[in-house]
Amino acid sequence: MKHRYILLYKPYRVLCQFQDQEGRSTLKDYVPIPDVYPAGRLDYDSEGLVLLTNDGWLQHCLTDPRYGHPxxxxxxxxxxxxxxxxxxxxxxxxxxxxxxxxxxxxxxxxxxxxxxxxxxxxxxxxxxxxxxxxxxxxxxxxxxxxxxxxxxxxxxxxxxxxIANLQLGDLTPGEWREILPAERQALWQSCGRRFDQRA
Missing domain, CATH: 3.30.70.1560 (Alpha-L RNA-binding motif)
Known part of the structure; x- marks a missing residue:
């Protein structure tokens, strides 16, 4: 399985999930990529950087308080x-x-x-x-x-x-991009994983 790493500028009043029973706006309205999930949450009434990935190991690393990612x-x-x-x-x-x-x-x-x-x-x-x-x-x-x-x-x-070494940069609300190889390498290294390893 190819791992995907997506940086999204989540707009205000968008749920940090892909489905909602109440019909509110979700990540599905902005990211047309299947089977990626947010590594951590961002409140409905907050904005900004969300990392979406299908790399379960990295999701765990970024959300486990032991790693203390800034x-x-x-x-x-x-x-x-x-x-x-x-x-x-x-x-x-x-x-x-x-x-x-x-x-x-x-x-x-x-x-x-x-x-x-x-x-x-x-x-x-x-x-x-x-x-x-x-x-x-x-x-x-x-x-x-x-x-x-x-x-x-x-x-x-x-x-x-x-989030860690990842920056919101020039993204505007609702925009997304793939992370760069150098960004992924620095992120993996902060979790103790070598860049040439495959999860």
Missing amino acids: RTYWVQVEGEPTPAALQQLTEGVVIQGYRTRPAIAEILNPEPSLPPRNPPIRYRRHIPTKWLSLTLREGRNRQVRRMTAAVGFPTLRLVRVA
Whole structure:
């Protein structure tokens, strides 16, 4: 079986699966390739990078917390995060009785240039917003949103821009591409697999 490795910019309000009983938009609306599945999830109301593959070994590697692969998100939050809030995000915060692993949290300056979201976030003239870069090595359900809320700055928009060495790059919402051999090699090496091995 030939392994496929697809990078998709998942749009807002698209389920990170190929079927939905309620008729909502799914990955099937964007990726016409059979028998590939997302390596990890991205919430319905989040956007950005999803890796789709039929390589079960790699799917396991990327979703197993033991490997601790980094995932980077650009997060638009309500308000202007303080140094203390950034420090909390970096050291870990308690959400649902669990302390998150240490992360990398920085204010993005200048703000990122992203395609407009449809529908756009609600604009409130008297409440400022800021964009953060947040890199995690774990992926619990709605973790980024819960982390920023825990330090007092709710998430308004969330875009995943990197998974391990894979980057969102120039993809726009709904676009996809095959990963390059060099990207696949670096990804396999991060999991301890040689490039010339076959799963």
